[in-house]
Amino acid sequence: MAYVAITSLKQTLDQLKMNCKLEFTFDEVKQFKAVSEEISVIQEMLQDSADRNYDHTMMKHLERCIRDMANKAEDIIEEFVYIKAEALDDAAIFEEELSLHHHMMEVLSEINSIKYMLTKIYQESDAAATKVPRARNHSVEHASGWSSTQEETLVVGIDNDLLKVKEKLTGLPHKLDILTIVGMGGIGKTTLARKVFNDPLIEYHFYVRAWVTVSQKYVLRDVLLGLLCSLTRLGDEIFKEKNEQLAELLYRTLKGQRYLIVFDAVWDGKILYDLRRSFPDDRNGSRIVLTSRLIDVNMCVNLDSHHHHMSFLSLNDSWELLRHKVFLEESCPPELEVIGKEIAQKCQGLPLGILAVAGHLSSIRKTKDCWKTVADDIRSPESKDQENCLDILALSYKSLPHHLKACFLYLGAFPQEFEIPVWRLIRLWAAEGILRAEWPKTLEEVAEMCLQELMSRSLVMVRKRKSNGGIKSCGIHDLVRDLILREVEKEDFLLVLKSDANFFPTDAYYKRCLCFHHQISRSYGMFNSSSRIEHCDYMKPAIPRCRSILFYGRLQVTEFDKMLDSRVTVMDLKLLRVLEILFRFFEHFPVEITQLVHLRYLALSARTYFGTCLSQLGNLQTLINEHDRNVTLPSDIWKMPRLRYLHIKNGACLPYPAGAKAIASNSLVLTNLHKLSTVSFTNCYRETFACLPNLKKLGICVMQPSHNCLDDLLYLAELEKLKCVFLGRGQFSGWNAFPPKLRKLTLNGSFLPWEKMRTLGLLPNLEVLKLKDYAFQGPEWQVEEDEFCQLKYLLIDGTDLVQWGVTGSHFRRLQQLILRCCRHLDEIPSGVGEIPTLQIIDVDDSSSLAVSSARLIQQEQYSMGNDGLIVRIHSRE
Template sequence: MAYASLLSLNQTLDQILHPHDQTEQPQIIRSLHEQVSFLLSFLDVSSPQNSDKLIGLEERIRDAAYEAEDIIDSSMSNQIVSESGSHEYRTESHISNQIVLEWDQKFEYLQKIIQELNSISDEVVKMRERNEIQVLLPSNSLPAASSKSRSTNKSATVGLARDLLEIKKLLTNSHSELEVVSIVGMGGIGKTTLAKLTYNDSLIANHFDVRAWVVVSREYREQEVLKGLLNSLRGLNHESGEESIEKLAENVSKFLKDKRYLIVIDDVWGMKQLNRVKSLFPDNNNGSRIILTTRISQVANRASLLCPPYHMSFRDEIESWSLLHEKMFGEERCPPELEEIGKMILMECRGLPLLLVLIGGLLYKSERTVYYWHYVLSNIRSKITDRDYRIRDSISFIYSQLPHHLRACFLYMGVLPEDYEIRKSKLTKLWVANRFIKPDRSKSLEEVAEEYLKDLVDRNLILVREWCYSGEIKTCSIHDILWDFCLMKSKEEKFNSDVEYLPRVHDNLRQVSIHTDLKNQIPRFALGNNRDLLVRSVTFFFRNSPNDVCFITNFRLLRVLDALTISFEEFPVEIVELVTLRCIALTYWMKHRFPASIAKLCNLETLIINPGKFRSIFNTSFLPLEIWKMSRLRHLLFVRSYLPYPTDALIGGTFVPLENLQTLSNVINFRWTKEILKMMPNLKKLVISFEHDGRTEWSSYCFDNFVHLHQLEVLKCFFFAKCYMKYQDPLSVSFAFPQKLKRLTLSGCRISWKNMSVVGSLSNLEVLKLKFHAFEGPVWELNDGEFRRLKLLLIHMTDLEHWKVNETHLPTLQRLSLRYCYKLVEIPSGIGKIPTLEEIELCECSTSLVTSAEFIQKEQESLGNKEFQVVLKSKDTDISS
C-alpha cells in the first residue's frame, strides 16, 4: 500500500498548496511534497520485477506516509471545525493560538518523517546506481487503458462444450418431478462459468417460464438470499424493507407457483444451507429444475436422489493451451519464440481454468519477451503438489506484478462481502473518495478510475457480471478465491478489517467493513472507545440499527461513510462534525429534510440517498439552500429531491459555481435557466422529473437550454401528471439536446413522432428509451442519416400502429425491446436485415407483432446468424443502459 498511501498524502498536500490559496504555507510542507512526489514518480516507473527488493522499503514508505497524513489531516480538521464556529465557547484568538501551537508541536514529527523519506529516497538512488532496480519501459508493456473491447464468449466456452451439452440434457429431460442438478468441483475449476453458460443458453431460456440466479456463499444470510431471489425473478430492484424471512419465502413460493422454473443456487457450502434453500421451491410437477454449484462433495451427493452430481474435470493440454492462448493474445498468433516457454507455463497451471485465466491476464499485460516469460515460469513453479497452495502462491506472485497504482483498487474488492456484485458507477466513486486514483489533467478522476477498472478486468482479476448495451461495464465482482486473497492481504497491509479483527490491527488501519450485526460486537470490542483508530472509510453491509453506529463520530478523519443498509428516520446530524467526509451514502425511510449544517462538510464530493422501502412522495429529499456553497460536490444522487433555486444565495453573495458537479439525480420541477447552466458547466449525467399541475407552462422550465450542457452524456427526463389528470399536456417541440449525449430516456412527453428528428440527429446517441407515451401518433417514419450509432432502442407503452424502417436505418442497432405496444401491427422486415442485430425482446405485445419477430428470427437463422434470438417476456423488467 506504499503507492496508495503516498498518493493520498500527495493529494492532501496539493490541496494545501493549491495555487489559488493565498496563505503562505510552511517550508516543511513544501519539502514533504517534494519527497512524496519523488517517491511516487519512482514507484510509477519501477518494474514489478523489483518487488522482492522493495518489500521492506514499501512498508517504510507506507507507514511514514500514513503518519504524515494523519498529522496533517488532524490539523486541517481542527482548523476547519474552528473556522465553522463549532467551538463558540472559545474565543477566536484562543483557537488561532491553539492551531499555531499545534502546528509547532507537530513540525518536529513531520521533520522526522521527512528524514525517514529522505533516507528511503537515498537508498532508492543507490539501488539504481548499483543497477539493482529495473525501470519499467512504456514501450515494453501495454498501456493501462488498453482494454479489450469486451470479454469474449469464446474464452468462457473453451473446454466446456461437452459439459454444457450434458447439463442441458439433464435440465430438459422428460422427468416432470423437480430435480436438483449439482455441479461439483474445486475452487476455480469453472463451476459458476458452466452454470452461467447454461443459464444464458437460448434453448434453456425458452424452455423455462422464469429463471433466477442467487449466490449463497459461506456466510449464509437467508434474508439476503430471499431478497436476491425476488430481485432476480422479478427482474427489478425489489425493495422488501424489513419483511420477515417467512414473508419473503412465501413471496418466492407464490411467484413460482404453476410456473416451470430454473433456479441457480451458486456456491453452497453446507448441508444446513442446502436443506433450507431446497425447501423454498415448490414442486409443480412440470419439469422445474435447480442447478446447484458447490465445492463440497457431501453437499452435492445429498442434493438429489434422482440426479447424481456432475463432477467438473480439469482441462486437458489442448483445451488449456486454447484458453491460455486466448487470454494472452486474443485473435493474434503466439510468436514462435514464445511458444515453447508458453507451453512450459501451461504445464504449471495443471489444467485449472482460474490459474490459466489469471496467468493469461498477467502475460497479456506484460512484456512479450522470453526473459520475462522465464521470470514468470520460475515464480509459479512449485514443488508443492497441493493445488490450493499452488493457487495461493501464484495469486501472490500475480499481485506482486501489478502496477503500483492498481494495487489498492484491487485490494478494495476485499472490503466487499464474498460474491458481492457492485455497480461500476459506485465502485469508481468509492475509489475516488478513498484517493486511490492519480489525477490526470486531461481526464476526470472518474474517467481514470474506469481505466483502472478496465485494466483489472483485462488482467482477469475483476469479473464483469453485467454489461451495458453501450459496451460499458455495468456491474462487477471478484472470484471468491481472489476475494480470500484480498482479505488476507489487506489485513496484512493494515488496509482493511471487519469488526471482528479490529483489536489486532489498530495501527494505520484505513478501512473498516462491517459484515455482521453490531449488537454483540460493540460491547465485546468497545469499538466506540477506539479513538486511536484513524479510520478513513466505514462501509456497512449488514442491516444494523441506527443506534448501533454511534461510534462513527469517533473516526474524526473519516472520508467515506457507506451506510445504505441502515435505515435512518432523520439525517444523522452528528456526522456534519466529520469535516473530512468526501462520500456519504445513507438510506431514509421517511423524513428527508437536510439540515443547513450539511454545508460544514466542505470536502464532500458524493452524496447518495436511497429511499429504502417506500419509493413514494414520502421519500422526497428537501435540500437546503446551503447546498450551493459546497463547491467540491461531484455527485448528488437521490430518487426524488427538491433543489432550491439559488436566488437567495446569489443575493447574499454566497454563490459558488458547482464546477465539479458531474451527476445530478433526481431533481423535481427545476428550472434550467442560464444562471443554473453557468453553475454546472461540467454536468455529465442528469436525471430529472416534472409533475404537471395543469397550470404551469412547460416553457417556464427552459428545456431548450439543455442544449447548452455541453458535457452532458446521460439524460433521463420523466414527466408525470397529477393523480386527477389522465395525461399532462404535450411538451413543446423546442426541446433541445447537446450533441455529446450518449444515452437518453424520455417518459410521458407526448411529443409527435413527426418531431423525432430532434433526437435522431444526435450523432453520439447509443441508447434510447422511450417510455409511457414519450412519443405519440399512429405512424413513425425514420429519416435517412438519423440514429447512426444507436445500439439499444426501447419503446415502452405507445399508441404507435405503423413503423416504417428499412435496412439503411439504425445501422448499428444491437437490441430492440418493445413493451406494451398493443397497437403496433408488426416489426418492419428491414429491422431483420440490420447486420448488428443480436436480440428482439417483446413483452405484452400483439400476436401479429410476435409473429413478425419470429419470421425475422427464421430469416436470421437462414443467414447463419445462430446468435440472434427473440425473447418473449410475460413481465416487465429493466434494461441496462
C-alpha cells in the same frame, strides 16, 4: 500502500491550488508547493521501482515510512483546511497556522530522509544488477469503449463433463431430480453450469429455464423474486406480496412445465428445503442443478440427487487454456512452449489460477527470460489446498503496477458475491484519492482504464452489460476475494467489520477506510438511540483519521428504528471523504453532514413519496398530499466545495440557492459536482443550474409538469446523461432544447405526442435513448431524414404506437433496437433491416404483428447474405 498515500497527498495539494474560497498566506503556499514538488519526485521513484532488483525487506520498511509520512502530512493539511472553513476567531487561526508551519517543516525533513534512503537503495540495486532482466509490466493501451470479449473465456477440458451432465439432465428418471456440480473454488463449476444452461439441446428439451445465484447468507424473498423474474414478467404489485404468495406463484408458474432451475454458488442446502413446495413433480423430467463447494449441500431434502465432481484440468488442457489466453489465435513461439507448460503445470489444473497467470503473462514481454522469472516465482506446492491457490493468485497481485494495487484491494470493501455497479466503483475510486490524475483524462476515465486492466488480468469478472455495450456491473471470484482480504490485512489498507464483531478493534484508529458488512451490531455505536456520536463511548476515540465509511448492512425495521434516527454528527469524522448509507431511510437529511467540508461522495436513502410513486401513478392527488413529507436538502449543501457525487436514493428536493450575489461571487457554486440524483424538479431553475456548471449526470423526478418546465436544462452545458421520471400527467407540452452534449437520455411517463420527438432527434451527440411507460403516446411516429444521426441504442418500453414511419436511411448508426410492451404496433418496417449498423432487434411482450415482421426482417437479411443480425423474441406465452 506507499504509492497510494503519496498519490492521495498530491491530489490534496493540487486541490488547494484550485480552492478559491480559502485564503492562504504566502508562507503556507510556499510550503505546500515545496511538499508537492518533493513528493512528486518520490512518486516517480516508486513508479520506477517495478523494474529494479533491490532488497525487498529494506524496501518494504521504507514504503511503510513513506505511507506514514504521507498520511501524516495529509491529516495535518486537511485538519487545517477544516478549521479555516469553520471560520474560527483570528487567534485560533493564528495558533493553527503556527502549528501547521512547524508540522510541515517536519514533513519536509522526513521527505529528505526518505529520498536519501530511496536513492541509496536504487544505487545498490544498479550496482548489483544481473544480466537476466526482470519481467517488466508494460501499461496496456486501451481503445475507447469496452471490449465485448472481456468476459469470454475459452472453455477447455470440460467436454466430457458437459456430455455427462447433459445426459443426466435429459435422460431417466422422469421424476424430479437434483444434480449437484461439486468442486473447489475456481475450478469451473459455474462455467460448466452456464455452458449446459445455454446448450441448444437443453434449451430445446426444457420448456422453461431459470438461473439464480445464491449468496452465502441468502434472503429467501430475493431468491423467490429472482426465480420469478427469470420465468415471467412481473408487475409492480408482485413486490407487495408475502413470501407465501410468491412461493405459490412460483409453483403455479412451473406446474405442468418441464423446467430446469439452476442454483449457482450454494453454501447451504436449506434453500432447497425452504423452496421444496414450490417445485411441482409432474414426472416429466424436470431438473434442479446446484453448483457448490460442499458435497452434502442437498442432504436436507427428500429428493433423489446425484453429484458431478469437477476435476482439475490435465496438463494438456491447462497449457491449451494458458496458450489461448496469452496468444489468442496466434501460435506460441517454440522457445516459450517448454517453459509455458512448466508454468501451466504449477497452476495445478485450476482454471482460475491459469487465467490469472495468463493475464500476467499477457502484460509482460514474451521472452524466455521473462517467462522463466514467472515460473521461478510460482512455488510448486505439494498439496492443492486453498492457501496454495492463493499463492498462485498472489502472483497476479504482486505483479500489478502500483496504481492498480489499491484499486484491486479496494474490491474487498464489498461483501462476498456482491454484484458491484461499475458506476459506484468508478466514483468511489475517484473520490478516495487513490487514482493518479492523467491530464487530459478525467479521474473517471482513469478509473475505467484501471478497471479494464484488472479485467484483462482475469482478476475482475463482468456480471452485466449496459445498453451501449459498456460494463454495468462486475464482481470477483470468492478465491480472489480471499486473496484480497489476506493482502488487505498485510497492507493495513481497510478494515471490514462483520456481524459477528461487537466492538471496534484497537487498530481501527489507524484505518482510513471502514466497511460494514451484513447486520450492524448496536454496540458498534456509530449511531445510538439519539444517533449522536459524541454520546458514544465506542466510536468517539476510534476513527479520527477515517476517510471512508461504507455500509452494506441489512437491518430489520424495528431494530434500526431503535438504533438510528435522522441525525448524524461529524465529531471525529471531519476528514471524511466518502459516506455511503443505503441500508436505511432517513426521514430528514442529516444537516450535520454539510459540515464535512472534505466530503466528495455521499449516498443516502431518503424516505420520500418518490419511493412509492410508481405503484400510485393513478392517484395523483395522493402523491401531491405526500409532497410535504419529502426530504429537502439543507441550504448548506451549496457550501460543500469538494462534493463530486451526490446520490439520494428515492429522491429529495434541491434547495434554491438564495442570493444572486452569492452565485456571482462563486461562494455557492458546486464546481466539482459531477453527478446528482435523484432530485425533485422543484427549484430546478436557471439559477440552480448556474451553481452546477460541471454537472455531467442528472436524475430528476417531475411531480406536476408545467409548460416548458425542462427548458432550463439547457443551461447545464456539460450534462451528458439525463433521466427524467414524470409522476403525474400535468400540462406538459414539451421542450425547446436540451444540453448539446447530452449522450444518454431516459424519459419515463411524460405522455408526449410523437411530434415532440423532433427536439430529441436534432440532439447532435445523442447515442442512447430510452422511452419508458408512455414517454410518448399516439398512434403514429414519422421519423424525419435529418434526425438521430448518432443514435446507437433505442428502447421503446410501453406505448400505444401503431404505425412507425422509418426506413433504412434513418438511424444510420443504430446498433440495438429494443421493443417492449408495444402491443398495438402493426409492424416493424422492413426498412429497419436495411440500417447498415444494426446488430440486434429484441421484441418482448409485443404484438404478434411486430414479432412476425421482426422474423421476416431477419429472413430477408439472411437471404441477402447478412447473417449478423440477431433477432430475439420474448413473450409471456
